[in-house]
Amino acid sequence: MAKRFCIVIFVVSLLVLAGCSQPNSGVSRRLPTRNSPTLGTGSLVKLTDAGEIDIVEQIAANRQAYREGLERLVKFYTRTGDNEKLDWANKELKALNVMPQYKYIVPVVASKTYRATTSIPDADLIYEDALLQKNRAEKYSLALVDKDLYRMALRKFEDLITKYPSSDKIDDSAYQAGEISEYFKDYSIALDYYQLAYTWDPDTPHPARFRAARILDKQMQRNAEALALYIKAVEIEGRYGKNREWKDVAEERIRDLQKSGQGQP
Helix, strand or coil: HHHHHHHHCCCCCCCHHHHCCCCCCCCCCCCCCCCCCCCCCCCCCCCCCCHHHHHHHHHHHHHHHHHHHHHHHHHHHHHCHHHHHHHHHHHHHHHHHHCCCCCCCCCHHHCCCCCCEEHHHHHHHHHHHHHHHHHHHHHCCHHHCCHHHHHHHHHHHHHHHHHCCCCCCCCCCCHHHHHHHHHHCCCCHHHHHHHHHHHHCCCCCHHHHHHHHHHHHHHHCHHHHHHEEEEEHHHHHCCCCCHHHHHHHHHHHHHHHHHHHCCCC
16 A cells, blocks of 8 residues: 555645646747746646647647656556556556547647648658558447547647648648547548648649548538539539539539528628
8 A cells, every 4th residue: 555655645646746847848949038937736727827839838748748757657667566456557548548638739820821732752651551550440340440540649649740731741640630529520620631631732633622621511501612612612622523522512502592692791
C-alpha cells in the first residue's frame, strides 16, 4: 500500500512540474509580451486574464508532459521488472493515445493562405501511413469503424498539415480529416476541413464541396450557402467520374432547394 501511495505522489509531482516545461505543442507559438499572461499547472488563472490560444497551448504542453511521464514510468518498470505496475502504465498510456484530444484551435484563418503545390517525400510517407490507418479502421464498414484507429489517423493528417503546409498532400489530408470529423459528428470542424481542402487545391479530386454543401444543408440549415456550393460542386467536382453519385445527389438537392425557395438568401 505504501509503495502504491508513493507512485501516486510521483505521478502527481510530474503533472505539477508540467507547467515548467514547454515542449512543442503543434500550435504556433507566440513570443510573450508584458501583457501576455502565463499559465502554470500549479496556480489557477482567471479566464479573463488569458486568451484562448494561451489556455490551449498550456493544455497541449501539459498533455505532452503527462505522456512523457508515463513513457518514463514504462521504461522504469521495464528496467526494474515490476510487471504489475508496468501493466498499469502501459494501459494508461494506451488509453491516452486513443482518447479524444481536440486541438480547439483549428487551423482555419491563418492556413487559408496555404497551397498544395510541393511534392515532399516525408509528407507523402505520413499521408500514406495515416491513410492506411484510416482504411484499416474502416476495414469492415462505416458501421463498424475502429474509433481508436480513426482518432490516431486524424492526428496524423493534422500533423502533416502542421509540419508541411506547402505539401501537395494538405488538401488530401484536410479532406480525410473532414471525413473522420464528420463521422464523430464534429460537423463544424468537418466543414472547416472540407472548405480548406478546396481552398488549398481548387481542383482537388475529392468531393470536398459536395460534403461541405451537405453539412450546410442537412446539419446547419444554411440553405442559401448550401445551394450555392452544390451548384459549384456540380460544376467543378462533378467533372470527375468517381463523383457521379455525389453529383446526382447535388443536382437533386439543387432542384429541391430552388423549388421550395429555401435556397433564397
